[in-house]
Amino acid sequence: ETGVTQSPTHLIKTRGQQVTLRCSSQSGHNTVSWYQQALGQGPQFIFQYYREEENGRGNFPPRFSGLQFPNYSSELNVNALELDDSALYLCASSARTGAGNTIYFGEGSWLTVV
């Protein structure tokens, strides 16, 4: 049990639609990162939020956006869904008190785009 919870666990969307995925980070954690994991591959970094500000972004288009709230929970929004967006979306949190912190992952949200 990592204390990182994600919702929904599974969802199906149609190409062109928009989706919002949610993450509740472990208590006291001020840093949240989102990852996309396609079937059979390792997770790929999408972006990171630290104290409500975006703090780095991977190689993902602008239709992938996010938010972090004052309670440090977070959302990942994906607009204009494409079939290739079908993947497991993972949220990871940490208490950024310096370098070398432990990072905890949630169980993920499975998104299927049809």
Add this chain to the structure above:
Amino acid sequence: DAKTTQPNSMESNEEEPVHLPCNHSTISGTDYIHWYRQLPSQGPEYVIHGLTSNVNNRMASLAIAEDRKSSTLILHRATLRDAAVYYCILDEFGNEKLTFGTGTRLTIIP
């Protein structure tokens, strides 16, 4: 991005120690070495991490070479529940933006 190299797969017998190798020849002095494992349909599970010194916790040990260009994750006594994909990852500057590779698929033989 700093890169790691791991064998694609390994097998080990149940109740025996397992040594999972990782090469990271381009590591810089401020890169942390993290290990995660992932079971099918689950999120990655934190195993251990370190910077320069060897590290031990209840799950495993991490042995880091003196030049830091390689490391080894040691599972002291493998169980069937240790069967998973193990990822060795460099956390550049400790900024917590992890670049996953393809990992090592560990099979435990009863």
